[in-house]
Amino acid sequence: MWRVFRPEAVTVLRDQKARKSLSRYFAVVEGKLPARFLVCKRVPAKVDLSVSDEELWRAHERGVKEFRKLFADINKDKTKIENLKQPSLSLLDLKVELAKRILRSCHFCERRCGVDRTVGKVGVCGVGERSRIASEFIHTGEEPELVPSYTIFFNGCTFKCQYCQNWDISQDPKGGVEVSPQTLAKLVEVQRRDGARNVNWVGGDPTPNLHTILEALNRCEVSVPSVWNSNFYMSLEAMKLLSGTQDVYLTDFKYGNDKCALRCSKVLNFFKIVARNHRLAFADAELIIRHLVLPNHVECCTRAVLEWIVENLGSMVRVNLMDQYRPEYKAHEFDELGRRLMSDEFSKALEIAREARLENVIS
Numbered sequence: 001m002w003r004v005f006r007p008e009a010v011t012v013l014r015d016q017k018a019r020k021s022l023s024r025y026f027a028v029v030e031g032k033l034p035a036r037f038l039v040c041k042r043v044p045a046k047v048d049l050s051v052s053d054e055e056l057w058r059a060h061e062r063g064v065k066e067f068r069k070l071f072a073d074i075n076k077d078k079t080k081i082e083n084l085k086q087p088s089l090s091l092l093d094l095k096v097e098l099a100k101r102i103l104r105s106c107h108f109c110e111r112r113c114g115v116d117r118t119v120g121k122v123g124v125c126g127v128g129e130r131s132r133i134a135s136e137f138i139h140t141g142e143e144p145e146l147v148p149s150y151t152i153f154f155n156g157c158t159f160k161c162q163y164c165q166n167w168d169i170s171q172d173p174k175g176g177v178e179v180s181p182q183t184l185a186k187l188v189e190v191q192r193r194d195g196a197r198n199v200n201w202v203g204g205d206p207t208p209n210l211h212t213i214l215e216a217l218n219r220c221e222v223s224v225p226s227v228w229n230s231n232f233y234m235s236l237e238a239m240k241l242l243s244g245t246q247d248v249y250l251t252d253f254k255y256g257n258d259k260c261a262l263r264c265s266k267v268l269n270f271f272k273i274v275a276r277n278h279r280l281a282f283a284d285a286e287l288i289i290r291h292l293v294l295p296n297h298v299e300c301c302t303r304a305v306l307e308w309i310v311e312n313l314g315s316m317v318r319v320n321l322m323d324q325y326r327p328e329y330k331a332h333e334f335d336e337l338g339r340r341l342m343s344d345e346f347s348k349a350l351e352i353a354r355e356a357r358l359e360n361v362i363s
Contacts, residue, residue, distance in 0.1 A: 018144075018318065022318060037226055043092075045093060045094040063094060109207050127156035139151035155203070255301045293341055295341050350363065
């Protein structure tokens, strides 16, 4: 069992706001409820995997409805997961099959490159069929409720953030080492048994590796909260595949408008897509929303993001307002990004959070 924590990682266990917004996550951490993906593995998929994509998606929709009923019964203690046999073909098996099919015309993210990654082609992210990781370790620098977090950093990213602090990982899809779902599953099992509170899928961005992550969870035999740590530019299809498998969506809500997103991360239609995905995630599981305050972007981005959260998700969503921006990668090529955040800018961001009546902010 891990014994060295940041002090906040211990005191957060008594934080009523954290426990209210992440109640089921804490129940899984403490062994009182099973992780969502384990429930998904108990839902039968009544379909032949050789049928068309359309038929598989219809079976998936039926399976999700069964998942929701079973999930509610388990949460209410009407059903014990240990009393349920694992079906010969589960909803999670079906999700893995659908994810592998998407690889043939990749649209895991809303760039929708449409390349066939199974024959060596790559899209904007540069990620091939086989996932590569830059590192995997016990992370003690995440939000206190996540620490100690078993964190897996995938190479490659769907964004081109000009100030990326992990640019050596995100912009190097051929770096790192190749890893199989089987290996990841075993690593997760070992780290959970050694005291990790969760498995934290990140990068770069985990989205291009959805097929690997779902298969790793399918092979994992321990109850561990799964944390999807992402820029949230996933396609609607990817969101459907994630549904029922993640305990916490750790989101990165970067910008308050499309103009800033295009300039700073080279991505189109940002706000509509990311806002949609936040609504879907909020309906599916629990959220921790990160917002990195950027220099000269307090009014155009920070205000818009924080006000949107309150208006659409409520005041009790866990929000991490971050002040650790530093100009990395190509930031010095942009007048407004080429310096650190000033204290008065972050003070203004905190003031906006108070004005918006966000009640569960950490910073």
